[in-house]
Amino acid sequence: MNALTQFVTASNILAADAAAPPSVGWGAMTMLILFIAGSMCIGVFANMTTQKGGFMKGFFLGNRGLGAWALALTATIQSGGTFMGFPSLVYSHGWIVALWIGSYMVVPITGFGILGKRLAQLSRRTGAITVPDLFRTRFNSPALGFTCTLFILLYLSFMMFAQFKAGAIVIQLAWPNGGELSLSEDAVSVSETRYHIGLIVFAVTVVGYTLMGGFLAAVWTDLFQSLLMFVGVVILLVASLNAAGGLENATRVSVANTGPGFATGPGFIADGSSHEFLPLSLAISFFVVWIWGGVGAPAGLVRLMASQNTSVIRRSIYLLSIYNMGIYLPLIVICVCGRALIPSLDGKTDQIIPRMAIMTTSHWPGGSFVAGLILAAPFGAVMATVSSYLVVLSSGVVRDIYQRFIAPNADRNQLRRAAWGTMIVAGLISVAVSWYPVTYLQAFIVFSTSGAAATFLVPALMACYWRRATTAGIFASMISGAMTVLVLYLIGILNLLPHQAIGAATGFRPWYLWGFDPLIWGILVSGTSGILISLMTMPMDEELISRMFDEQPEAP
Amino acid sequence: MTRKTDPLVYSSIREAILVTGIWLAAAIWSISVCYTMGYHRATDDLKLVLGFPDWVFWGIVIPWSTCTVVSIVFGLIFVRDGDLGKDIEDADDLGLGG
Numbered sequence: 311m312n313a314l315t316q317f318v319t320a321s322n323i324l325a326a327d328a329a330a331p332p333s334v335g336w337g338a339m340t341m342l343i344l345f346i347a348g349s350m351c352i353g354v355f356a357n358m359t360t361q362k363g364g365f366m367k368g369f370f371l372g373n374r375g376l377g378a379w380a381l382a383l384t385a386t387i388q389s390g391g392t393f394m395g396f397p398s399l400v401y402s403h404g405w406i407v408a409l410w411i412g413s414y415m416v417v418p419i420t421g422f423g424i425l426g427k428r429l430a431q432l433s434r435r436t437g438a439i440t441v442p443d444l445f446r447t448r449f450n451s452p453a454l455g456f457t458c459t460l461f462i463l464l465y466l467s468f469m470m471f472a473q474f475k476a477g478a479i480v481i482q483l484a485w486p487n488g489g490e491l492s493l494s495e496d497a498v499s500v501s502e503t504r505y506h507i508g509l510i511v512f513a514v515t516v517v518g519y520t521l522m523g524g525f526l527a528a529v530w531t532d533l534f535q536s537l538l539m540f541v542g543v544v545i546l547l548v549a550s551l552n553a554a555g556g557l558e559n560a561t562r563v564s565v566a567n568t569g570p571g572f573a574t575g576p577g578f579i580a581d582g583s584s585h586e587f588l589p590l591s592l593a594i595s596f597f598v599v600w601i602w603g604g605v606g607a608p609a610g611l612v613r614l615m616a617s618q619n620t621s622v623i624r625r626s627i628y629l630l631s632i633y634n635m636g637i638y639l640p641l642i643v644i645c646v647c648g649r650a651l652i653p654s655l656d657g658k659t660d661q662i663i664p665r666m667a668i669m670t671t672s673h674w675p676g677g678s679f680v681a682g683l684i685l686a687a688p689f690g691a692v693m694a695t696v697s698s699y700l701v702v703l704s705s706g707v708v709r710d711i712y713q714r715f716i717a718p719n720a721d722r723n724q725l726r727r728a729a730w731g732t733m734i735v736a737g738l739i740s741v742a743v744s745w746y747p748v749t750y751l752q753a754f755i756v757f758s759t760s761g762a763a764a765t766f767l768v769p770a771l772m773a774c775y776w777r778r779a780t781t782a783g784i785f786a787s788m789i790s791g792a793m794t795v796l797v798l799y800l801i802g803i804l805n806l807l808p809h810q811a812i813g814a815a816t817g818f819r820p821w822y823l824w825g826f827d828p829l830i831w832g833i834l835v836s837g838t839s840g841i842l843i844s845l846m847t848m849p850m851d852e853e854l855i856s857r858m859f860d861e862q863p864e865a866p
Numbered sequence: 867m868t869r870k871t872d873p874l875v876y877s878s879i880r881e882a883i884l885v886t887g888i889w890l891a892a893a894i895w896s897i898s899v900c901y902t903m904g905y906h907r908a909t910d911d912l913k914l915v916l917g918f919p920d921w922v923f924w925g926i927v928i929p930w931s932t933c934t935v936v937s938i939v940f941g942l943i944f945v946r947d948g949d950l951g952k953d954i955e956d957a958d959d960l961g962l963g964g
Contacts, residue, residue: 367953374953405919408926409900415930416889419937423885427948428878434951557917565909573912573919575905590901597893620874620947627941631934639930643917775879860869862951 338484338668341682342689345538346511349519349693352530356523365722366713369524369729370705371439376616380529382418382626383536383633392641393539393688394476398659399814400645402580403587404564404572407642410588413597414638418630420601426614426623428774433615435858440702441608441766442710444615448773449781450854452714457785459710461765461792462608466699468758470736473699474509474744476660477516477692481508483664484685509741512693517737520697521730525616528697535690540636542687545680546663547640549670550647557643563650572649576812585811591825592813599829603759606767609698612705663688696740704732757799757818764791764832768840777855779840782847787840794835795820798828874948881945888940892933899925 360368367373400407429444438444441462446455482504519527554560564572571578577587588596604610617623641663648662651669655662667684671677712728713720720728768787772779801807801821810822820828849855904921915923 405922406904408922409896409904412896412900412926412930413889413893415896415926415933416885416892416937419885419933419940420889423940423945424882427874427881427945427950431872431874431878431948431950434953437953558914561914561917561919570909573909574907575900575921590897590905593897593901594893597889597897601889619950620945624941624945624947627945628938631937631941635930635934639927775875775882856869859871859875861872 337676337678337680338682338685341679341686342481342484345535345686345690346515348534349515349527349531349690350522352534353519353522353527356526356530360524360526365725366439366705366709368526369726370701370709371612371616372524372526372529374434374616375618376529376613376622377618378622378625378629380533381422381613381617381622382629383533392637393663393691394479394660395472397641397645397648397663399587400642401649401655401659401662403577404568404574404649405561405642405646406575406577406588407645408639409575409593410596411600411638411642413600414634416601417604418627418634421604421610421630422614422623422627424605425611425770425774426617426626427620429611429614429770430617430620430623432774432858435862438615440705440709441611441615442706445769445773445784446710448858449779449784449850451781454781454784455710455714457788458766459706461762461788462706463703465758465762465765466608466703467736467739468761470696470699470703470740471743472758473692473696474512474740477512477689477696478505478509478744479661480664480685480689480692481511483661483668484682506745509744512689513737513741516693516696517700517733520700521733524729525612525698525701528694528701529613529616531690531697532694535687535694536633538683538690539687540633542667542684543637543640543644546644546667546670546684549674550644550651550666553670554647554650557646560643560647560650564646567649567653583811587813589812589825592822592827595822595827595830598833599760599763599827602767602833603763603829606763606765606770607759608762608766609702611766611770612702613698700733700736703736704729707732757795757820760820760827760829760832761792761795761799764795764829764836767791767833768836772840772844776844777859778844778849780844780847780850783840783842783844786843787836790839791832791836795828795832798823798831874950877946877948884940884944888933888936892929895929896925899929 360372396407396411399410432438432448433444436444436447438447440459442455442458445458446452482501485504519531523530551557551560554563561573568578568580569582575593576589579585579587614623617626644666645662648666652662652665655665664685668681671680671684674680708725708728713725717724717728765788768791769784772784772787799820802810802819807821810825812822812825813819822828823831900921903925904919907921913920916927918927
């Protein structure tokens with residue numbers, strides 16, 4: 311007998327247990343309400359702190375005062391994807407997703423070690439508050455700054471849409487005694503109503519506290535949720551392993567529930583087709599996408615610009631390394647246990663973490679409150695991400711459009727009103743777009759990550775490290791990188807070329823040229839064009855370059 | 867007058883090169899181990915190490931642990947502190963690029 315089949319009986323027992331929808335008590339909703347109230351308090355406190363000094367640097371950059379914990383736990387890429395999209399992929403495709411996410415082992419060292427110190431220095435030398443500010447001053451080109459703003463608005467909008475859906479799902483699942491874990495048809499219409507209520511509550515909360523506290527509110531909430539997330543993951547790891555009878559049993563039962571592909575590459579495919587989730591070319595691609603996508607992400611670049619000093623950046627590297635180790639591998643283990651305990655989620659694979667939180671703690675004394683604590687973690691991750699995107703979006707509109715083109719002499723109150731207006735409009739658009747949610751949250755995030763990295767990575771490296779880089783070269787690099795990714799996504803989405811049976815199964819997928827992710831091609835094209843065009847055009851003014859690269863004389 | 871390049875620029879470049887090397891080494895290790903040990907493999911001969919499929923243990927868990935140690939050493943010992951310079955006083959104006 312195959313060693314795996316002896317666990318089928320155990321699998322059936324666990325599956326029968328999971329089929330009965332556990333009741334979600336008031337504890338989960340209570341914890342979420344406490345979390346929302348805590349975030350609002352943070353917003354108010356951040357508001358008081360940013361009253362000192364100018365509005366722009368306080369509201370959009372926290373007066374460049376980020377410490378090591380705040381920078382380490384907030385500058386990288388935990389988001390709704392960490393708790394919704396990524397677990398969904400583990401549940402759907404199995405252990406191969408460990409390789410898909412494997413490059414996160416070097417995210418802390420690359421995220422802070424490649425651009426950190428130099429970007430923080432350059433932002434001070436240019437007086438930049440935003441990423442477009444930095445490019446505008448470094449290359450003395452308002453047109454370049456405006457182009458950056460447009461790109462940031464495009465990519466961050468995509469990221470925001472994905473996050474709003476994730477936030478609404480958490481509230482939907484935490485609904486007291488709502489039976490949301492039932493997969494019956496009767497539950498669908500009620501479930502939709504709760505999703506919409508969740509969406510509105512989420513939007514009001516996150517826009518509300520960001521309006522009050524700006525950048526610092528986003529960062530502090532992010533720090534708060536990151537610590538909560540760590541606690542939540544540890545509790546859920548213990549609960550999941552306990553419920554599944556250990557990791558070895560969970561692996562064997564999940565393979566029995568699915569097929570051999572769940573424990574081997576290129577990953578399990580539910581319909582048994584020849585589709586490959588992670589062929590070698592995509593495995594290589596994702597080691598590039600997550601790393602260089604993180605280095606080039608506009609929201610991350612802003613956090614680096616806000617860091618207090620180089621010691622903070624240095625300490626952030628090891629703090630985040632330890633933290634990441636404790637988050638991502640345990641999440642994979644939890645989802646493998648999830649596949650053993652819940653054999654099918656009927657298309658709702660995004661919900662595996664919230665469902666596991668509620669299911670594995672339902673028999674505990676006060677289990678509902680523990681589930682609430684665990685649920686608050688993804689909710690907080692999503693809120694913090696949306697909050698930081700709102701700040702970056704708003705800073706782009708206020709600093710780079712309103713202040714430069716509409717009201718150059720705007721006073722503090724006018725700037726504040728412009729920032730608030732932008733955030734409210736962005737929130738309304740996100741709610742409208744998320745009203746009928748898209749499937750596979752992660753695909754949106756991957757597109758935005760690839761697009762932003764292809765646009766900003768090479769230009770940021772050139773701005774920081776290459777004296778010979780020119781305005782025309784940066785323009786060429788940005789536009790060619792962005793267009794490469796955009797064209798490859800459009801070819802895939804519009805089915806202009808024959809279907810490729812690789813990657814995540816979603817309608818929102820790119821064309822993988824020779825099997826590689828569009829970001830690889832985007833970076834190659836961006837780098838080549840940036841270097842060639844820079845070399846073909848006149849060097850920048852030597853005085854400007856010296857101000858950016860050379861030792862500066864002491865002020866008298 | 868010719869000025870000297872800021873020392874922070876040099877130390878940043880040196881660290882960026884080393885970090886890129888670490889990323890490359892981690893990528894080669896993980897991808898090659900996972901691909902050779904874990905792809906298109908019959909489950910009958912699949913071994914579990916601490917509950918992980920063996921290719922995940924050797925291709926992800928071990929390098930991840932190694933990278934965590936390397937990152938701690940890198941942050942504690944290798945990265946050189948430096949002066950980031952002074953910020954402009956009033957950022958409500960349009961800064962140097964205005």
